[in-house]
Every structure is written in structure tokens, then in C-alpha cells.
Amino acid sequence: MCLKSVPRKHALTAAPSRRGMDEPDAAPQRNGSAAGARMHGLFTDADTGRLTVALTLSDSCLTVQRIDCASPPEHLDLRVCLGSRAHRGEAQGAQLCVYFYPYRRRWMASAPVRQRDERRFRLGTEESDEDASLREAQRWARAINTARRPEHTHGVLFSEVRRPCGVMVLVNPQSGRGQAMALYNSHVQRMLTEADIPHTLFITERQNHARDLVRSADLTQWDALLILSGDGLLFEVVNGLMERQDWEKAIQTPLGILPGGSGNALAASVHHYTRASPVWGEDLLTSCGFLLCKGLVSNLDLVSIRLSSGARVFSFLSLAWGFVADVDIESEQFRQIGALRFMLGTLLRLASLRVYQGKLAFLPAESKSGPDSASSPPADSRLPDHLLAPLEQPVPRDWTLVEEREFVLVLAMFQSHLSEDLLAAPDARADDGLIHLFYVTAGISRATLLRLFRAMQSGTHLDCGCTHLVYRRVRALRLEPLSAAGVMTVDGERVEHGPVQAQVHRGVARLISA
Numbered sequence: 001m002c003l004k005s006v007p008r009k010h011a012l013t014a015a016p017s018r019r020g021m022d023e024p025d026a027a028p029q030r031n032g033s034a035a036g037a038r039m040h041g042l043f044t045d046a047d048t049g050r051l052t053v054a055l056t057l058s059d060s061c062l063t064v065q066r067i068d069c070a071s072p073p074e075h076l077d078l079r080v081c082l083g084s085r086a087h088r089g090e091a092q093g094a095q096l097c098v099y100f101y102p103y104r105r106r107w108m109a110s111a112p113v114r115q116r117d118e119r120r121f122r123l124g125t126e127e128s129d130e131d132a133s134l135r136e137a138q139r140w141a142r143a144i145n146t147a148r149r150p151e152h153t154h155g156v157l158f159s160e161v162r163r164p165c166g167v168m169v170l171v172n173p174q175s176g177r178g179q180a181m182a183l184y185n186s187h188v189q190r191m192l193t194e195a196d197i198p199h200t201l202f203i204t205e206r207q208n209h210a211r212d213l214v215r216s217a218d219l220t221q222w223d224a225l226l227i228l229s230g231d232g233l234l235f236e237v238v239n240g241l242m243e244r245q246d247w248e249k250a251i252q253t254p255l256g257i258l259p260g261g262s263g264n265a266l267a268a269s270v271h272h273y274t275r276a277s278p279v280w281g282e283d284l285l286t287s288c289g290f291l292l293c294k295g296l297v298s299n300l301d302l303v304s305i306r307l308s309s310g311a312r313v314f315s316f317l318s319l320a321w322g323f324v325a326d327v328d329i330e331s332e333q334f335r336q337i338g339a340l341r342f343m344l345g346t347l348l349r350l351a352s353l354r355v356y357q358g359k360l361a362f363l364p365a366e367s368k369s370g371p372d373s374a375s376s377p378p379a380d381s382r383l384p385d386h387l388l389a390p391l392e393q394p395v396p397r398d399w400t401l402v403e404e405r406e407f408v409l410v411l412a413m414f415q416s417h418l419s420e421d422l423l424a425a426p427d428a429r430a431d432d433g434l435i436h437l438f439y440v441t442a443g444i445s446r447a448t449l450l451r452l453f454r455a456m457q458s459g460t461h462l463d464c465g466c467t468h469l470v471y472r473r474v475r476a477l478r479l480e481p482l483s484a485a486g487v488m489t490v491d492g493e494r495v496e497h498g499p500v501q502a503q504v505h506r507g508v509a510r511l512i513s514a
């Protein structure tokens with residue numbers, strides 16, 4: 001589903017009230033009509049010149065009160081305000097623009113979505129000094145921007161991205177249906193401008209371009225890295241940061257994701273963590289754009305994945321083998337149809353359902369294993385995998401060995417979503433320190449497997465009572481394919497097929513979320 005939001009615009013002309021307007025100040029104004037206000041002013045409708053409104057700024061809202069009619073005041077919540085800007089008016093005076101993104105229900109829509117609501121107020125009349133009007137508008141804009149500071153929500157500890165900041169925006173023009181640049185031009189640039197976030201655009205030209213860029217970038221210049229693409233580009237960025245000499249500091253750079261691909265699993269997860277109703281397409285972009293501009297940062301788990309060749313990659317999303325990985329890679333050829341490619345790929349792979357032989361073992365999350373539980377963990381100076389034994393050795397004794405050797409899929413999730421519309425691990429959080437391990441054993445019918453994926457759209461697949469589906473919360477795992485069938489993916493990107501093991505490292509990266 002892809003519904004375009006319709007911007008709302010309101011234009012009012014303002015003249016400073018006779019009482020004047022206070023400087024932005026937390027202290028309440030003395031006059032009785034605006035007690036508790038930071039600023040107060042009278043405004044006149046630009047078109048009719050008749051309707052007079054009072055604009056009052058408090059710590060939590062901007063109140064618009066129509067004075068010459070009996071309508072109740074409108075309280076515009078500053079928590080959903082992205083920013084405010086002042087500029088010279090087109091005709092006369094100055095203009096104050098305030099950008100809100102409240103949740104609103106569209107006609108016939110099942111749930112509210114975040115929608116842009118631009119409010120414009122004019123300052124100055126024909127007689128007034130233009131420079132003075134502009135200064136007044138700027139004073140209002142500053143006051144609104146100071147008052148709209150984000151709050152801590154949902155009991156998660158956040159630190160704020162340093163402001164004013166320079167943000168590197170990486171766009172993969174080939175991602176998804178090739179629409180990422182159009183999304184940047186139509187949505188992202190506008191939101192960053194509204195929030196007054198200085199940014200520089202980098203358009204990737206090839207595979208690994210983003211990886212090379214962040215590996216050699218002077219990160220002191222950038223306060224955050226924003227990725228407008230699918231999950232594959234963020235995978236490159238994370239691994240580019242981890243390859244740096246100063247990886248410990250580099251991986252602390254706040255990362256932001258904007259959905260521009262066909263899967264957009266992390267973007268959908270970030271939205272899910274706000275506890276809002278699910279959204280897709282441009283509504284998801286608006287939601288993630290809003291969160292990015294608010295600039296709240298949480299911790300992000302990284303999972304260290306060791307491949308059979310000895311190569312090591314860092315993942316934020318998923319490790320897949322069997323059905324899910326096959327669908328992901330095989331459906332690449334249908335990327336022109338966007339997210340629907342996964343549905344088409346699922347139906348095609350269902351038609352020729354395969355069984356994949358392999359050995360699976362894991363360390364349950366409830367296990368008391370502490371650091372260095374493995375007798376001789378693989379040597380590594382960066383984020384040592386203290387729970388893993390070398391691949392050529394047996395797994396540590398406190399691991400659980402899965403008896404079954406025939407699987408239809410093995411899926412390790414590190415975030416809630418597998419794609420925009422597949423809520424694979426509803427309880428997962430960005431920094432829960434957990435691997436959400438799912439596997440489906442051989443013997444499941446095509447109809448049941450299809451039912452599971454349909455239930456996954458609402459995150460209810462575990463309620464289906466399917467005995468072939470197993471879910472465990474783990475901290476580390478090892479998977480050893482025993483046949484050549486199938487592919488393996490990490491964060492949706494194909495990796496070498498063979499024995500693999502993984503360990504979660506809690507909250508080592510930082511994600512701009514909610």
C-alpha cells in the first residue's frame with residue numbers, strides 16, 4: 001500500500017500584539033491572558049483581513065485561538081512539531097512556518113498515520129518595517145524550536161544527537177524499484193530542511209561504495225549517518241565502520257534508516273518500536289523521517305557472524321538459511337514490483353518446496369554462561385566472541401543441540417521485522433541483547449507454511465499451534481549445512497554457504513529511533 005500524504009497549509013497574517021511579544025523564556029508572562037506562555041501575539045487572516053487569532057506558545061503546545069468567533073482554541077502539540085522557520089514574506093512582512101507531523105486517520109483508513117501539517121503565519125502589515133517583522137518571525141521560530149525538544153519515551157534511555165549537526169545522507173539509487181532519489185527529492189530533503197538539519201548527499205555508484213566511504217571518512221565531520229535504501233546499504237555501512245582502526249568510536253556514530261528498498265526491515269522495526277499501527281510505503285518513510293529529525297538515539301545490538309572461510313561480518317537484522325534466504329535471493333529478479341516480490345518468490349518456492357539438511361545448536365538466553373564460557377574462543381581484538389568455540393571444535397557443553405537434521409528454514413532475527421509487512425519477532429527490540437531463533441522442521445505441508453507466513457504479517461505465527469515451528473531466544477548459535485542445497489543470507493545479503501556461527505553483542509552500535 002502506498003498512499004501519498006496531502007500537506008495541509010494554513011496562512012495567517014500576524015501583527016505584534018499591542019502588549020508586545022516576550023523573548024523565548026521559560027518564565028511565565030506577567031499579563032493574565034497568557035499566563036504560562038513563552039510568547040504571545042495577535043494574528044490576522046491573510047486572505048480576509050478580518051479573522052483575528054491569538055497565537056500562544058507554551059512549553060508543550062502552540063495554541064491558536066480565534067478571537068472573533070466562538071470556536072474553541074486549537075492546541076498544536078509540540079511533540080509532533082519537526083521545526084519552525086522564518087523568512088521574508090512573498091508580498092510584505094515576514095512569514096513564520098511551523099511543521100507538524102501528527103497522527104491522523106485518513107478517510108476509510110483502518111489506523112491513523114503520521115501526516116504533514118504545515119502552519120504559516122504572516123508577521124507585519126503594509127506599514128510595518130520588514131526587517132523588524134523578520135526579526136520577530138525569527139524570534140518565534142527560535143522559541144518554537146527550543147520548546148519542541150523531544151522527550152524520553154517508553155522508558156528507554158536516549159541521548160540526543162548533537163545539534164546543530166552535519167549529517168551524511170547515503171542514497172542507493174538502485175535500491176527497491178529505483179525510486180530512492182525520487183523519495184529523497186520529494187520527502188527527505190524537505191523534512192531535513194524543516195528540522196534545520198544540515199546534510200550532505202552521497203549517491204552510491206556501485207556495490208561497496210558506501211562501505212569504502214565510511215571506512216575512510218573523517219567521522220568528526222558527521223554527527224549521524226542516514227541511509228535511504230534497503231537494509232543492504234546499512235549492512236555495508238555497519239561493516240565499513242567496524243573495519244576502521246578506530247572502530248570502537250566509529251560504531252558509536254548514530255545511524256538512521258529511511259526505507260528506500262523493497263524489504264525495509266529495519267525501518268519497519270524502528271516504526272514498530274514506537275508502538276504505532278503498522279504503515280507501509282511513503283507513510284513508513286514519513287514516520288522514519290520524523291523519528292530521524294527528532295534525533296533520539298538508542299543502542300543497537302550487533303551480531304557477530306563467523307563464516308566458514310574465517311570471514312567475519314556484523315549484522316543488525318537477520319541470518320537466514322533455507323526457505324527465507326532462497327525467497328530473498330531468488331526474488332531479486334522481480335525487484336521492479338517492490339515488496340510484492342517476496343510474495344511472488346514465496347509462492348514460487350512453495351511450489352518446489354525443499355528440505356535442507358543441517359545441524360543446529362544454540363546457547364539459550366536463560367543460560368548462565370558468562371564471558372569466556374567457550375574454552376578457546378576465536379581470537380579477535382575487536383568485539384571478541386567469548387561465547388563461541390572455533391568452528392572446527394564442538395560447541396561448548398552448555399549449548400543445546402537440536403535433534404532434528406532436516407529443516408525447511410532456519411531464521412535468526414535481531415529486529416522485529418523481516419520485511420515491511422512481515423513481523424517475524426514481535427517482541428524483539430533494537431537492544432534486547434537477544435537472537436530470536438526460529439526454525440521450521442521438515443514435514444510441514446505447503447498449506448501450513450503459507451498459513452504461517454500469512455500469520456506473520458500480523459505477528460501471530462507463533463499462535464498458529466504449528467508443531468513444526470520452533471522459537472527460541474538465544475545468545476549464540478551454530479548452523480552447519482550438511483548438503484549444498486540453498487543459500488545463506490545476512491541482513492538480506494547473500495554470504496558464502498557453509499558452517500556459520502553467531503553471537504550477539506548487546507547495544508554496541510547506536511540507532512536513531514524512538
Ligand SMILES: Nc1ncnc2c1ncn2[C@@H]1O[C@H](COP(=O)(O)OP(=O)(O)OP(=O)(O)O)[C@@H](O)[C@H]1O
Binds near residue numbers: 231
Ligand atoms: N549504485 C549502485 N548500483 C548497484 N548496486 C548498488 C549501488 N549502490 C549500492 N548498491 C548495492 O545494492 C545492494 C542492495 O541494496 P539495498 O539492500 O540497499 O537495496 P534493496 O536490495 O533494493 O533493498 P532491500 O534489501 O530492502 O530489498 C547492496 O548490496 C549495495 O551494495
